Amino acid sequence: MAAVGEAVHPSAAKAAPPAIEVSHLTKAFYDSEGDRVTVAVSDVSFSVARGEFVCIVGPSGCGKTTVLRILADLEQQLGGTVKLNSATPPAMVFQEASVLPWLTVSENIAFPLSLKGVSRAKQEARVSELLALTGLTDFAKARPHQLSGGMKQRVSVARALVDDREILLMDEPFGALDEQTRLVLQQELLRIWETTGKTVVFITHSVDEALTLADRVIVMSPRPGTLVANLTVPFERPRDVVEMRRDKRFWDMTYEVWRLLASPAGA
Secondary structure, eight states, rough: OOSOOOOOOGGGGTTTTSSSEEEEEEEEEEETTEEEEEEEEEEEEEEEEETTTEEEETTTTTHHHHHHHHHHHOOSSSSEEEEEOSSSSOOOOOOSSOOTTSSSSHHHHHHHHHHTTTOOOHHHHHHHHHHHHHTGGTTTOGGGGGGGGGHHHHHHHHHHHHTOOOOEEETTTTTTTTTTHHHHHHHHHHHHHHOOOEEEEEOOOHHHHHHHSSSSSEEEOOSOOEEEEEEEEESSSSHHHEEEHHHHHHHHHHHHHHHHHHOOOOO
C-alpha cells in the first residue's frame, strides 16, 4: 500500500491552514561538555489537518516521543520549524497516568481550571461533562489508588480535555495496559475524539493500535528518526475496534507497516 500524502478527516476537509506544520525538523542531544552525542530526529516534515487523528509509529529510540515533546514545547529543536495554528497550547497525555494521588477523580480533572482561577461553578459543570464523556461519573469522588490503570488513563484524558484545547498530544497512553483494556480504551478514545473533534497526534509502538485509531499513520526509521512513509488509513468512521479486524485490508496494511518498519530505508 503506497504512501499517499495528506489525508484529511471528513470534518476537517475544508479547514486551512493545517493545525500542525512541521518542516525539516532536526533534534540532537549533547553531553555536559556541549559535544553532540546523539542525533535523535533528522529532517522530518509533516502536517496535521484540523480535526485529524494521526499516529506515529517507529522502533524504540527513533525519536517519536522527541517529536511529540517538541510539539508540546517541552524540547527545543536543533533545526527546522514547528508551527501550531491553534489559539491554545496543546494538551498532552503521557504514557504513565499522571494523576495526583491526593486528589479525587473530579479534583484531578478540574486541576487545570483551578490553576487558572475558573469559578467553582464553571469547574463543576465542565467536570460533570467530562466525567460523563469518559465513563467516570460513578467514580467522581474516588482516589487514584482505588482505580485501575485504565481508569487512571481515562482521568488523564479527561484532564487533558478539560480546558478545551484544540490539539491533543498522546505519548503511548495505553502502552502499559493489557490487551483487553487497550481495546476498550481505544474504542472510548475514538468515541471521545468523534465527539470533540480534536486534532490528535498519538505515539504508539503498536501497529494495529495505529491502524485502529488513525486517519493517517506516519512511519519513522530507526535513529536518527526520519520519515519513511505517510500512509492513509482507508477504514470508514465510526469504527468498531473489534469488527474492523475482520477486514482483510486491516491485515494487508498491518503487513505493509511492518514491512516498512523492518526496512530502515522504507524500501
